[in-house]
Each structure stands twice: as structure tokens, then as C-alpha cells.
Amino acid sequence: REERGERRVQILISGLFSLAGFALTLKLIPIVKEFCLRKGLCGRDINKELNTNTEKIPESLGIVVGTVFLVVVILFQPFVPEMLREYNAALTSILFMLFLGFADDVLDLRWSIKICLSFLAILPLLVSYSGPTNIIVPKPFRPLLGLDVELSYFYHLYMAFIAVFCTNSINIYAGINGLESTQSLLIAMAILVHNFLELQGPYRDAHLSSIFFILPFLATTSGLVYFNWYPSKVFVGDSFTYFSGMTLAVVSIMGHFSKTLLLLFLPQLINFVLSLPQLFGIIHCPRHRVPTFNPKTGKLENSKNLTLLNAFLFLFGPTHEETLVIRLSIFQILCCALAFAVRYSHAMTNIFYDSGATKLP
Amino acid sequence: REERGERRVQILISGLFSLAGFALTLKLIPIVKEFCLRKGLCGRDINKELNTNTEKIPESLGIVVGTVFLVVVILFQPFVPEMLREYNAALTSILFMLFLGFADDVLDLRWSIKICLSFLAILPLLVSYSGPTNIIVPKPFRPLLGLDVELSYFYHLYMAFIAVFCTNSINIYAGINGLESTQSLLIAMAILVHNFLELQGPYRDAHLSSIFFILPFLATTSGLVYFNWYPSKVFVGDSFTYFSGMTLAVVSIMGHFSKTLLLLFLPQLINFVLSLPQLFGIIHCPRHRVPTFNPKTGKLENSKNLTLLNAFLFLFGPTHEETLVIRLSIFQILCCALAFAVRYSHAMTNIFYDSGATKLP
Ligand SMILES: [Mg+2]
Ligand SMILES: [Mg+2]
Numbered sequence: 001r002e003e004r005g006e007r008r009v010q011i012l013i014s015g016l017f018s019l020a021g022f023a024l025t026l027k028l029i030p031i032v033k034e035f036c037l038r039k040g041l042c043g044r045d046i047n048k049e050l051n052t053n054t055e056k057i058p059e060s061l062g063i064v065v066g067t068v069f070l071v072v073v074i075l076f077q078p079f080v081p082e083m084l085r086e087y088n089a090a091l092t093s094i095l096f097m098l099f100l101g102f103a104d105d106v107l108d109l110r111w112s113i114k115i116c117l118s119f120l121a122i123l124p125l126l127v128s129y130s131g132p133t134n135i136i137v138p139k140p141f142r143p144l145l146g147l148d149v150e151l152s153y154f155y156h157l158y159m160a161f162i163a164v165f166c167t168n169s170i171n172i173y174a175g176i177n178g179l180e181s182t183q184s185l186l187i188a189m190a191i192l193v194h195n196f197l198e199l200q201g202p203y204r205d206a207h208l209s210s211i212f213f214i215l216p217f218l219a220t221t222s223g224l225v226y227f228n229w230y231p232s233k234v235f236v237g238d239s240f241t242y243f244s245g246m247t248l249a250v251v252s253i254m255g256h257f258s259k260t261l262l263l264l265f266l267p268q269l270i271n272f273v274l275s276l277p278q279l280f281g282i283i284h285c286p287r288h289r290v291p292t293f294n295p296k297t298g299k300l301e302n303s304k305n306l307t308l309l310n311a312f313l314f315l316f317g318p319t320h321e322e323t324l325v326i327r328l329s330i331f332q333i334l335c336c337a338l339a340f341a342v343r344y345s346h347a348m349t350n351i352f353y354d355s356g357a358t359k360l361p
Numbered sequence: 362r363e364e365r366g367e368r369r370v371q372i373l374i375s376g377l378f379s380l381a382g383f384a385l386t387l388k389l390i391p392i393v394k395e396f397c398l399r400k401g402l403c404g405r406d407i408n409k410e411l412n413t414n415t416e417k418i419p420e421s422l423g424i425v426v427g428t429v430f431l432v433v434v435i436l437f438q439p440f441v442p443e444m445l446r447e448y449n450a451a452l453t454s455i456l457f458m459l460f461l462g463f464a465d466d467v468l469d470l471r472w473s474i475k476i477c478l479s480f481l482a483i484l485p486l487l488v489s490y491s492g493p494t495n496i497i498v499p500k501p502f503r504p505l506l507g508l509d510v511e512l513s514y515f516y517h518l519y520m521a522f523i524a525v526f527c528t529n530s531i532n533i534y535a536g537i538n539g540l541e542s543t544q545s546l547l548i549a550m551a552i553l554v555h556n557f558l559e560l561q562g563p564y565r566d567a568h569l570s571s572i573f574f575i576l577p578f579l580a581t582t583s584g585l586v587y588f589n590w591y592p593s594k595v596f597v598g599d600s601f602t603y604f605s606g607m608t609l610a611v612v613s614i615m616g617h618f619s620k621t622l623l624l625l626f627l628p629q630l631i632n633f634v635l636s637l638p639q640l641f642g643i644i645h646c647p648r649h650r651v652p653t654f655n656p657k658t659g660k661l662e663n664s665k666n667l668t669l670l671n672a673f674l675f676l677f678g679p680t681h682e683e684t685l686v687i688r689l690s691i692f693q694i695l696c697c698a699l700a701f702a703v704r705y706s707h708a709m710t711n712i713f714y715d716s717g718a719t720k721l722p
Contacts, residue, residue: 035468040401063464070457071481077488084489088449091485095453096431099460103424106467107396120432124452127438128445 007199007208013079014212018219021072025065025223033058033227033234041105043235047176047293047300047321057232060105062240065220066098069247072216083209089128090213090250094243096121097167101242115164121246122163126156131206131256162258167245169268171238172275175290175309176300177230178325183332184244185225187264188218190336191251194260197344203256210255217247230322263339267332271308278306291324300324368560368569374440375573379580382433386426386584394419394588394595402466404596408537408654408661408682418593421466423601426581427459430608433577444570450489451574451611455604457482458528462603476525482607483524487517492567492617520610523619528606530629532599533636536651536670537661538591539686544693545605546586548625549579551697552612555621558705564617571616578608591683624700628693632669639667652685661685 036042036058043059073091080087100117103109133155136148151158174180192214195207224240227233252261262269278285289305291313299320302313312327313319319327397403397419404420434452441448461478464470494516498506512519535541553575556568585601588594613622623630639646650666652674660681663674673688674680680688 032468035470039468041467067464067478074453074481074484077485081488084450085446088453088485088489089445092435092449092452092456095456095460099456099463102460102463102467103428106402106463107393107400109396117428120435123435124438124449127442128449 007204010079010208011211011215014076014215017072017076018215021068021216022219022223024071025068025220026226028064028068029061029223029227029234032064033061036060036234045177045232046288046290048231049295049298057235059235060102060237060239061224061227061234062105062237062243063098063102065224065236065240066094066102066243068223069216069220069243070095070098072220073213076212076216080209080212083205083212086125086128086130086209086254087212089124090209090254092124093121093163093250094246096124097246098239098243101237101239104242105237105239115168118164118167118242118246119160122160122249125163125250125253126159129156129159129253131254135259159253159258162252162261163246163249165272166249166261166265166268167242169265169272170245170248171241172279173268173271173308174241175288175307176321176325177232178225178228179309179328180236180241180244181221181225181228182325182329183267184240184248185218185221186329186332186336187248188214188221190264190339191248191255191257191261192218194257194340194343195255198255198257206255207257210251210257213247213251213254217244217251230325260339260343263342264336266335266338267308267328274306274308274311276306293321294318368565371440371569372572372576375437375576378433378437379576382429382577383580383584385432386429386581387587389425389429390422390584390588390595393425394422397421406538406593407649407651409592410656410659418596420596421463421598421600422585422588422595423466423598423604424459424463426585426597426601427455427463427604429584430577430581430604431456431459433581434574437573437577441570441573444566444573447486447489447491447570447615448573450485451570451615453485454482454524454611455607457485458607459600459604462598462600465603466598466600476529479525479528479603479607480521483521483610486524486611486614487520490517490520490614492615496620520614520619523613523622524607524610526633527610527622527626527629528603530626530633531606531609532602533640534629534632534669535602536649536668537682537686538593539586539589540670540689541597541602541605542582542586542589543686543690544628545601545609546579546582547690547693547697548609549575549582551625551700552609552616552618552622553579555618555701555704556616559616559618567616568618571612571618574608574612574615578605578612591686621700621704624703625697627696627699628669628689631672635667635669635672654682655679 037056041058041060042056045057077084077087097118100114100121104114133152134148134150137145170180170184173183192211195211195214198204198207224236228236248261252258277283283306289307290303291300291309292303294301297318299318300313301318302310304310309324312324316327398417402419402421403417406418438445438448458479461475461482465475494513495509495511497509531541531545534544553572556572556575559565559568585597589597609622613619638644644667650668651664652661652670653664655662658679660679661674662679663671665671670685673685677688
């Protein structure tokens with residue numbers, strides 16, 4: 001059909017723009033890195049041998065990823081005239097979070113201010129959100145709640161919590177080279193696959209708008225991973241984690257797949273739940289909760305802080321930093337696979353929903 | 362009429378929100394100031410006596426003004442559901458510029474990058490712009506051009522230049538305490554008056570949306586002037602000048618009064634034209650083009666750089682810093698008065714246009 005052909009052209013253009021964004025990110029990071037070093041926006045890599053750990057690594061390179069992402073998304077606007085209302089609202093939310101993250105990198109804001117502002121950052125999207133506000137109830141809960149629940153304003157509140165959770169859970173699932181950027185990349189890949197699978201479904205326009213954000217996000221984040229993977233040449237900064245968390249939350253809201261997103265965020269969720277006792281100060285919380293580097297073995301060891309990193313070191317034994325980030329990446333991939341299993345396999349959906357493909361209620 | 366009553370309520374709510382924004386700005390600047398000082402985001406005040414000029418003044422407090430402005434404008438969104446498309450586009454443009462300005466404060470970006478990105482920042486508004494793209498020709502030029510000229514895409518290019526001009530001309534019209542913030546405040550006041558006068562006219566909705574941005578801008582900028590006026594407790598930073606220039610450009614585009622805006626920008630235009638030989642390197646351009654402080658007399662003297670500040674010192678003689686900023690503010694007020702004269706007086710409009718009030722072509 002003609003409409004489908006038009007969609008393909010749009011996706012193709014977005015893909016080409018994103019490729020250019022990937023190249024631009026690769027070109028800009030080494031340049032902006034020097035600006036960051038010159039202005040003292042840098043940190044030590046605490047998990048390295050003593051001789052290298054005095055070297056300063058430039059921080060906050062998320063601003064390059066975020067800026068190039070914005071350039072791509074803004075230049076693409078003329079191709080989606082009919083979506084601009086939500087599109088611009090989404091942009092405002094993401095941009096606000098990028099700005100907030102960068103301000104945090106530079107000024108070290110208080111966490112109470114950050115939580116307040118991240119609630120606020122999602123507001124433009126919530127106000128412009130025109131999609132459904134009901135939740136289709138998984139089968140086991142239907143005797144209690146019925147087929148679907150109209151949440152109305154509570155759905156907006158639910159979306160706000162999604163946004164705050166995503167931004168902060170990515171930010172605290174960190175501490176070793178490349179983890180922040182790689183987890184974001186993997187989740188984004190899973191989202192892209194999900195979007196393409198749902199392009200035949202009833203919410204195709206919602207998933208289409210998600211694609212237009214996730215393609216440039218994937219492209220620019222790939223550029224970052226190239227420099228941020230072990231051993232890191234650059235650090236990502238809160239400018240990246242906040243930007244990334246908000247982008248993923250925003251596309252899930254626009255695409256109406258926030259429950260699927262939470263499944264993709266399983267590692268972050270586990271890390272968050274593990275962290276709760278320390279976040280709330282029930283157990284002492286030091287400034288850094290990273291694993292302990294053992295200079296004798298060159299391996300990371302469990303630092304007894306409540307994080308998923310330490311849980312992995314506890315379960316599978318001390319290991320090299322790169323091995324740990326690979327293991328955590330594999331875990332992320334497994335969780336994404338699980339999400340798809342829950343979402344698409346007939347066996348699973350028969351337990352939770354009526355049919356394998358998304359149908360309009 | 363009922364519609365008019367509804368508009369009044371909206372303006373009242375926007376005014377109340379803005380008042381709260383004013384209070385919040387007054388409260389936050391002293392707090393964030395300490396963060397800036399601690400992180401070395403500060404500068405010396407070069408026009409002061411030696412004993413005070415070693416003191417560090419916190420810089421880049423534009424981020425507080427910008428953030429509070431955003432908070433107010435975002436919280437106000439639910440009250441203007443029908444405007445959100447353009448509203449969010451305008452927000453994106455302003456927010457992008459605020460982010461860019463802050464990045465410049467922290468990293469000292471190259472001017473070529475800044476010009477490119479400020480063109481890009483206005484793009485979201487241009488894409489969403491749905492207003493007229495014609496210019497009503499002033500009478501003297503009508504034999505040549507006709508009654509009005511449909512510019513189509515060239516109108517978009519014209520708007521882009523307005524945005525780049527506004528942001529950069531406010532930024533270079535600087536160098537003494539309080540000038541950046543005060544000029545922005547005075548122009549914003551003139552815009553507000555213009556908007557209210559035009560609320561009876563045919564473009565009332567356009568001017569209404571301008572009011573919803575200019576009220577919070579006025580409120581938060583007033584808070585900044587309080588701390589930035591001579592002797593400055595804080596400096597505004599490029600985060601403020603870029604944010605301010607873009608906001609003024611954006612409201613003039615939304616309100617379709619960009620020609621009037623250029624009249625209000627007369628001092629900035631003069632300063633820009635004066636600066637051209639130095640900006641293009643025809644005459645040597647030092648890093649700072651501020652007037653010279655004479656510690657013996659305590660007065661500022663013409664530093665022979667081509668700026669409006671030095672022109673005033675040349676014309677009216679060396680003077681105290683506060684006197685100079687007062688004189689320049691009076692000049693700004695006179696230019697605004699001139700703009701209103703051109704725009705509204707029957708004698709003037711008879712020369713340029715057909716009637717005293719704006720009529721649809
Ligand atoms: Mg972080
Ligand atoms: Mg400046």
C-alpha cells in the first residue's frame with residue numbers, strides 16, 4: 001500500500017541521517033574530549049593499575065551524543081509534519097534531561113533537586129500525550145481487575161514514575177568501564193526490534209515515532225561505546241545517563257510499550273532493588289559503591305556494597321574488569337530475550353494475554 | 362465575550378506562575394552561586410579597584426533563570442492545550458540555546474560551532490511555524506515591491522537570521538555590570554506592552570502565545586537583574602545571553618512581530634554594525650573589548666575598541682561604570698519609544714503603512 005511505502009521512505013531517511021550522526025559522533029568526541037580535559041571536566045579511572053590511574057579521563061562526553069542526537073532528530077522534523085506536537089514535546093523532555101545531566105556533571109547538584117527536575121522534565125510529554133490511558137490486565141489478575149483498567153490521570157503519574165525510574169536506574173547501574181553506554185545500546189536495540197515487529201500491529205504510528213527517536217539514539221550511542229568500552233578513553237557523565245534514560249522512557253511512552261520497557265530494564269530493576277537499603281541509608285552508603293580493584297591480581301573483587309556488579313562478583317568470583325562488563329552485557333541480552341519471550345511466545349502470552357500479537361482492546 | 366474572559370484567566374494564571382518564578386529565582390541564585398564558586402565557574406570583575414578585583418564573581422547564573430523559566434512555562438502547559446504544537450517547538454528552540462550557552466560557559470566553544478548550532482536551534486520552531494510568511498511592504502517601497510510580498514521559504518530563512526542575530530547581538534553588547542540582563546529586561550517589557558496593545562487586533566492569538574513566554578521571562582530576568590546590577594554579585598554567562606536572545610526571537614516569530622523586534626533591538630544593531638570591522642578581523646580584535654578602567658579617577662575610559670560602550674564614552678566623556686549602564690539603559694528605553702512611535706503614531710504609520718492599527722492584509 002502507498003502508506004506503507006511512505007513509512008519505508010521515512011524510516012530509510014531517518015536511518016541515513018542516523019548514519020551521518022554516527023560518523024559525526026565518532027569525529028566530534030575526540031575534539032570535545034580535549035575541551036573537557038582543558039577545563040578540568042575529567043576524572044580518574046579508579047579500577048586501573050597505579051601507573052595508569054593517575055591519568056585523567058575526560059568526562060561528560062554525553063553532551064556530544066546528546067547534541068548530535070538532537071541535530072539528527074531536529075533535521076528530520078520536516079519529514080514528519082503530522083507528528084510534530086508529540087515529537088516536540090518528546091524533544092523538550094529529552095533536552096531538559098540532557099541539560100540537567102550536564103549541569104549535574106559540572107556543578108554536582110543535590111539528588112533531591114535532580115529527582116524534582118526529572119519529574120518536571122517528563123511533564124511536556126505527558127501534557128501532549130494523546131494515546132490511550134488504559135492498561136490491558138494480564139490474565140492472572142483479571143478476576144480482580146477486569147479486562148482492562150482505565151487509569152486516566154493515574155496513567156500520567158505512572159508514566160512520570162517510568163521516566164524517573166529509567167533515568168536514575170541507568171545512572172546508578174555503573175562503576176566500570178563501558179557499562180552505562182553498553183546497557184543503553186542493548187536496550188535500544190531490543191526496542192528497535194520490538195518497534196519493527198509491531199509495525200504491522202494496530203499501534204503502528206506509535207511505534208513508528210519511536211523508531212524515529214531510537215535510530216539516532218542507537219547511532220550516536222554506538223559512537224560513544226566505541227570510546228567508552230574498556231579501557232575507556234572517555235567517560236559518559238550524568239549528561240549521558242540522564243539523556244539516555246529519558247530517551248528510552250520517552251520512546252516507550254510514545255510507543256505505548258512501557259510494560260515491555262520495564263521487562264527490558266530487568267538488570268537495572270534488580271540493581272535498583274538491591275541498592276534500596278543503601279539509597280535509603282538503612283545500610284551505610286559510601287560515596288563510591290564500585291567493586292574493589294585488587295592490584296595484585298588485576299581483578300575486581302566484591303566491595304560488599306549492594307549492587308548487581310558486586311552480586312556478580314560474589315556469584316561468579318573476582319574477575320577482570322572487561323570480563324565483568326561482558327558478563328553484565330550478556331545478562332542484559334538474556335533479559336531482553338526474556339522480555340521478548342514474555343511478550344511474543346504463545347505459551348507465555350497465553351498465560352498473560354489473549355493472543356500473541358497486540359490487538360486493540 | 363466569553364473567549365475574552367478565558368484569555369484573561371489564562372493571562373492571570375501565567376502572571377501568578379511568573380510571580381512564583383520571580384520568587385524562586387531570587388531564592389535559587391544565592392544557592393546555585395555557591396555551587397558555581399565551588400566548581401570554579403567564576404571570573405574577575407575587571408572594571409573594579411584592585412582590592413576588590415581579585416574577588417571571584419560566580420558566573421553563568423543564566424542557568425538558574427533559564428531553568429526557572431522552563432519550570433514556569435512547562436507547568437503552564439496544561440492551560441493552553443490548543444497551542445502545544447508551536448509551544449513545544451518554541452520551548453525546544455529556547456532550551457537548546459540555553460544548553461548551548463551553558464556548554465559554552467563551561468567549555469569555551471568555537472564561534473563557528475556556536476553559529477551553526479544557533480541556526481539549528483531555531484529549526485524546530487521554523488518547522489512548526491504555521492503563521493503567515495508574507496511581509497507587508499512599507500509604503501515608500503510599494504511602487505517597487507507591491508502591497509505585500511509572499512516570501513515562502515525565504516521567510517523561514519529570514520526568521521533563522523533573526524534568531525541568530527538576536528542571540529549573538531545581545532551576547533556582544535556586554536562588558537559592564539548589569540548590561541546584558543538590563544537590556545533583555547527592557548526589551549521584554551516593551552514586547553509585553555506591544556503584545557497587550559495588539560490583543561485587540563487580528564493576530565491576537567499570536568500575541569497571546571507571546572505573552573505566555575514573555576511574562577515568565579520578565580519575572581525570572583528581574584530576579585537576575587537584582588543580583589547582576591552594579592556592583593554585580595553574579596555574572597550572567599553566555600547561558601543567559603543565548604537563552605535571552607533566543608527567547609526574544611522566538612516570541613517575535615510566534616507573535617509575528619519580527620520587524621517591530623528589530624526596532625527594539627536598535628542599540629544591539631548599532632553595536633553589532635560598529636563591531637563588524639573587528640568581528641571580521643579587518644581591525645585587530647583583542648580578547649576583551651571592554652572600556653578601560655582608570656584606577657586614579659575610578660571611571661571608565663574609551664578603550665578605542667569599536668563598541669557602543671566606547672562610543673558613549675567618546676561622545677559623553679569618561680564616566681563611572683554605574684552611570685554608563687544607566688545611560689545605556691536610557692538609550693534602550695528611547696529606542697523602544699522610537700519603535701512604538703514608528704509602529705503606532707498616525708504620522709509615522711501614514712508614511713509607512715495604511716492605518717495605525719495592524720489590519721489583516
Ligand atoms: Mg553517573
Ligand atoms: Mg557573553
